[in-house]
Amino acid sequence: MTSHRLRGERLCVGYESRRVLDEVDFQVAEGRLTILLGPNGSGKSTLLKTLARTLGPQRGQVLLDGKDLHRTPTRDVARKLGILPQSPTAPEGLTVRELVGMGRFPHQRLWRQWSREDERAVNDAMSIARVTEFASRPVDSLSGGQRQRCWIAMVLAQETDLLLLDEPTTFLDLKVQVDLLELLAHLAHDQGRTLLVVLHDLNLAAAYADELVMMRDGRIMHGGSPEAVFTAARLKQVFDLDAHVIRDPHTQRLVCVPAISSSSASPLASAQTPQMATALSRTG
Numbered sequence: 001m002t003s004h005r006l007r008g009e010r011l012c013v014g015y016e017s018r019r020v021l022d023e024v025d026f027q028v029a030e031g032r033l034t035i036l037l038g039p040n041g042s043g044k045s046t047l048l049k050t051l052a053r054t055l056g057p058q059r060g061q062v063l064l065d066g067k068d069l070h071r072t073p074t075r076d077v078a079r080k081l082g083i084l085p086q087s088p089t090a091p092e093g094l095t096v097r098e099l100v101g102m103g104r105f106p107h108q109r110l111w112r113q114w115s116r117e118d119e120r121a122v123n124d125a126m127s128i129a130r131v132t133e134f135a136s137r138p139v140d141s142l143s144g145g146q147r148q149r150c151w152i153a154m155v156l157a158q159e160t161d162l163l164l165l166d167e168p169t170t171f172l173d174l175k176v177q178v179d180l181l182e183l184l185a186h187l188a189h190d191q192g193r194t195l196l197v198v199l200h201d202l203n204l205a206a207a208y209a210d211e212l213v214m215m216r217d218g219r220i221m222h223g224g225s226p227e228a229v230f231t232a233a234r235l236k237q238v239f240d241l242d243a244h245v246i247r248d249p250h251t252q253r254l255v256c257v258p259a260i261s262s263s264s265a266s267p268l269a270s271a272q273t274p275q276m277a278t279a280l281s282r283t284g
């Protein structure tokens with residue numbers, strides 16, 4: 001049986017008078033890669049922040065190893081749970097090595113300064129996230145994608161069993177997105193870590209998730225394996241997206257192909273014959 005170290009019970013969460021989550025129950029499957037999907041504004045970040053202790057619930061509770069997370073000291077939480085928020089910003093002038101080193105704070109004590117263990121964790125994290133070459137550069141001098149990788153390195157340096165990542169693939173090119181998802185799957189499958197990740201790319205989510213969770217209007221609509229959950233009917237219901245779900249002939253994985261009306265498709269793509277395509281490309 002899958003056990004649940006992190007779970008939210010009857011969570012009611014909002015901002016001032018506006019309620020976003022209403023009585024949400026959610027359990028993060030241990031040792032699995034769970035991907036949270038949903039349209040903009042559906043409450044994914046709100047749920048993630050509540051599970052990560054950065055947002056307090058108005059009602060309900062989050063339990064980490066059976067204890068109320070919002071009553072657990074920060075350092076204790078940070079030793080078990082790492083979070084990558086959406087669009088984080090680093091203090092001006094902070095170098096990459098300094099930023100990644102901040103991931104080690106929960107492991108330090110007043111009487112125990114920077115250790116070899118900290119140094120090793122920072123070097124490993126920078127190497128995995130491929131930012132070692134930028135180590136002495138200020139974070140704010142890097143490109144969006146390079147910066148995103150530094151933040152991922154900081155979370156990895158924390159060496160927690162639980163990782164909550166909000167849109168970690170923002171700014172990354174497709175190759176780096178795939179590399180990152182490979183890494184996240186490796187952390188779950190080979191190291192037994194528990195990951196909850198918000199993503200917008202439906203196909204990457206279907207390809208890598210052990211569990212897919214779909215949200216809409218602050219509610220969890222569906223949860224389960226991609227095979228069970230990733231269907232055209234559910235994509236329509238949750239995202240209002242007209243799409244076909246087909247199997248990639250090479251990998252047998254499920255892939256969603258958005259339906260594009262023939263009037264908006266490029267004439268080249270909708271050309272009926274190779275001769276028509278050649279003629280169109282000449283005139284175009």
Ligand SMILES: Nc1ncnc2c1ncn2[C@@H]1O[C@H](COP(=O)(O)OP(=O)(O)OP(=O)(O)O)[C@@H](O)[C@H]1O
Nearest residue numbers: 015018020038039040041042043044045046047086
């Ligand atoms: N700080 C805030 N103050 C007021 N309302 C907020 C705040 N943050 C989010 N909201 C509102 O809460 C709702 C859910 O937002 P949330 O960021 O959780 O959605 P999301 O699913 O993560 O969206 P996205 O995919 O666009 O990141 C939205 O309607 C949003 O406008």
